[in-house]
Amino acid sequence: xxxxxxxxRSSKDVLFALLKQNRSFQIGLGLKLxxxxxxxxxxxxxxxxxFIRSAINGDLxxxxxxxxxxxxxxxxxxxxxxxxxxxxxxxxxxxxxxxGPASFTDLFFIxxxxxxGDIVVLLVLIKWLRNVKAVVKWYWFNPIVIYITYIHGQxxxxxxxxxxxxxxxxxxxxxxHFVVFLAIACATKFHIVLAIPLLAIYIYRIxxxxxxxxxxxxxxxxxxxxALNCPFMFQDGYIKMVYQNAEQxxxxxxxxxxxxxxxxxxxxxxxxxxxYLMFQLKFINKDILLIFLALSFxxxxxxxxxxxxxxxxxxxxxxxFVIRFSAQEKYLFLLLNITYFLFFxxxxxxxxxxxxxxxxARAASxxxxxxxxxxxxxxxxxxxxxxxxxxxxxxxxxxISLFRLGILQIRKYKIYSQPYLIGICGDSxxxxxxxxxxxxxxxxxxxxxxxxxxxxxxxERGHEKWEQITHLNPKANWLHRDLADLTDLxxxxxxxxxxxxxxxxxxxxxxKVKARRVIIxxxxxxxYLREVSNIYDLKIFMSPSEELRRYWKIQRDVxxxxxxxxxxxxxxxxxxxxxxxxxxxxxxxxxxxxxxIRSDSIGxxxxxxxxxxxxxxxxxDIYFEGLLDGLINIAGLKIGHTIDRYKQVMTxxxxxxxxxxxxxxxxxxxxxxxxxxxxxxxxxxxYGVMQLFVLYYIFNNLKKTGVLLGQDEL
Numbered sequence: 001x002x003x004x005x006x007x008x009r010s011s012k013d014v015l016f017a018l019l020k021q022n023r024s025f026q027i028g029l030g031l032k033l034x035x036x037x038x039x040x041x042x043x044x045x046x047x048x049x050x051f052i053r054s055a056i057n058g059d060l061x062x063x064x065x066x067x068x069x070x071x072x073x074x075x076x077x078x079x080x081x082x083x084x085x086x087x088x089x090x091x092x093x094x095x096x097x098x099x100g101p102a103s104f105t106d107l108f109f110i111x112x113x114x115x116x117g118d119i120v121v122l123l124v125l126i127k128w129l130r131n132v133k134a135v136v137k138w139y140w141f142n143p144i145v146i147y148i149t150y151i152h153g154q155x156x157x158x159x160x161x162x163x164x165x166x167x168x169x170x171x172x173x174x175x176x177h178f179v180v181f182l183a184i185a186c187a188t189k190f191h192i193v194l195a196i197p198l199l200a201i202y203i204y205r206i207x208x209x210x211x212x213x214x215x216x217x218x219x220x221x222x223x224x225x226x227a228l229n230c231p232f233m234f235q236d237g238y239i240k241m242v243y244q245n246a247e248q249x250x251x252x253x254x255x256x257x258x259x260x261x262x263x264x265x266x267x268x269x270x271x272x273x274x275x276y277l278m279f280q281l282k283f284i285n286k287d288i289l290l291i292f293l294a295l296s297f298x299x300x301x302x303x304x305x306x307x308x309x310x311x312x313x314x315x316x317x318x319x320x321f322v323i324r325f326s327a328q329e330k331y332l333f334l335l336l337n338i339t340y341f342l343f344f345x346x347x348x349x350x351x352x353x354x355x356x357x358x359x360x361a362r363a364a365s366x367x368x369x370x371x372x373x374x375x376x377x378x379x380x381x382x383x384x385x386x387x388x389x390x391x392x393x394x395x396x397x398x399x400i401s402l403f404r405l406g407i408l409q410i411r412k413y414k415i416y417s418q419p420y421l422i423g424i425c426g427d428s429x430x431x432x433x434x435x436x437x438x439x440x441x442x443x444x445x446x447x448x449x450x451x452x453x454x455x456x457x458x459x460e461r462g463h464e465k466w467e468q469i470t471h472l473n474p475k476a477n478w479l480h481r482d483l484a485d486l487t488d489l490x491x492x493x494x495x496x497x498x499x500x501x502x503x504x505x506x507x508x509x510x511x512k513v514k515a516r517r518v519i520i521x522x523x524x525x526x527x528y529l530r531e532v533s534n535i536y537d538l539k540i541f542m543s544p545s546e547e548l549r550r551y552w553k554i555q556r557d558v559x560x561x562x563x564x565x566x567x568x569x570x571x572x573x574x575x576x577x578x579x580x581x582x583x584x585x586x587x588x589x590x591x592x593x594x595x596x597i598r599s600d601s602i603g604x605x606x607x608x609x610x611x612x613x614x615x616x617x618x619x620x621d622i623y624f625e626g627l628l629d630g631l632i633n634i635a636g637l638k639i640g641h642t643i644d645r646y647k648q649v650m651t652x653x654x655x656x657x658x659x660x661x662x663x664x665x666x667x668x669x670x671x672x673x674x675x676x677x678x679x680x681x682x683x684x685x686x687y688g689v690m691q692l693f694v695l696y697y698i699f700n701n702l703k704k705t706g707v708l709l710g711q712d713e714l
Contacts, residue, residue: 037105052075088109092106114157129323135323166180179217198296267304286673298395298399346369370384431596482523490535538701541593547598599612622648657685
């Protein structure tokens, strides 16, 4: 099944499709089940497995206390990890797994939850990257993940899976699902707390959540974490084994002495720098959050001598960017995998060949490569230091590469470095404001600033000048003030601007206006001045059929603005010469002209019950066939497309729901959150299609500049 189809389905359907259709996934699944049942280090056979057996044999609530007195490092994980593995091991006992020493079946049932977590990470990456082939290749067969989880026997894949799942729910705007799985992740392994400040910055800057929702979510998170830890949190053995163990204390071992009695500790200092860098960014999206998560976990493994399992924390995020950025750094990532094994194979703590102890009994007491080389007189310590240097240097280079690709490069481009300006022009009641609101729904109200040309009318309603000149005449508007405002906003400056109240006909007091990521200017003369026309990144002209526009004008001015019917009709007729002379010809400046027109089956008088068609006209050098191919699959939607030497015209007739619009956007990889940092609110029918056209144009425009990097089949 193709990438463009598979990623749109539910996670359950994706998994079933992988099981049935993806041969690579099937091979990887079989491989992991087999080696997971055959290999295990002493961590699993002598520490984790006995601890779990003791818990399910009636010692659950005292297991941390009892084991701490004998083996203080037996199980340095919070209770959720214990609950999950104990449940799996208990199921194994039903099928005849004994309570004795670790066996093949014992390993199988302990590895099942790890396999489940591994699959969760795989599915999340598929959802994020929309590239099944690349994710299966780079993640499912990643040797570090396979070694740590299925050979060595560390358990870090489970908290990593819960973290990825919580991020998935965060990015899909399911806030309380996010809170639940983040709490579970923290109650599975303590290092997940490193993500909390970064997540807080992202939520504060991106997610437009009510303060009450944030407060309830925070209280629920901390309450759930406490509840999950509650049975053990007052046990001294539990606190020391889980939160004060030797591995965690390594964080404070990398330092240099500033003065006689003071140390500068690298890890907290580096983490503070990471938090500061993220907080000061003007723009944050999903990619940037994932980059900083990768950097945070990477910095831990860089400044200390890590355990084998700690490198797994980075893998999903590293692999995400290898695929996301067209594998520009894939060779560096491959080198990271190689240097990882070179170091941990030669390390004096290496568990090779002991991991084969269940297959070959004498392997349990066999020496590792370090001891063998030492016995032959090699200066193995020098080799070890070189391997460690290569590993950590490669890790550092990869983190630098992430920062360069994901942040420094992205910030050079428009919509990240300066506002993206959209101009919407058209006659009165042509649909400018409706389209403007639709684009704001698409790109987010927090990211979008809307300026209205009516704010620059010269006079308030009732002024005698309106008897001599219409609103459509450029002389009735301060057009050059609009030019100055747009120029300042594009440069990132603040402006002072008033608004025009259509109900009262009065101007408001001027207020300070600050630029946002996207600026929409809608007005009668949006493209009238040459310099203003040239300042936009996207120009749209609204040109509905005249009968429909007159109908909209009368309905709006009578029902919404309180005008008399005859006054509105007279005003329309009075403005015709100025519309022809000053408004209509501006459409030659537009990148896209949208026209809502009557279909052949419509009667004379427009009404809400009648059918319409949408016509979009633009230059012929914009490749819209991909968008049309996505729309043509919508049942009941009729598509037409003509092209000549200068322009192309697309017509659409029929109904399309917001859900279908979203599906088309996903199939075309029009990821709004990647672009602007928030999830879109899609409209139904023609304005939903207009949203698609606008987004498609923006994406193609930015791809030409290089900001939106493609996703090659890796």
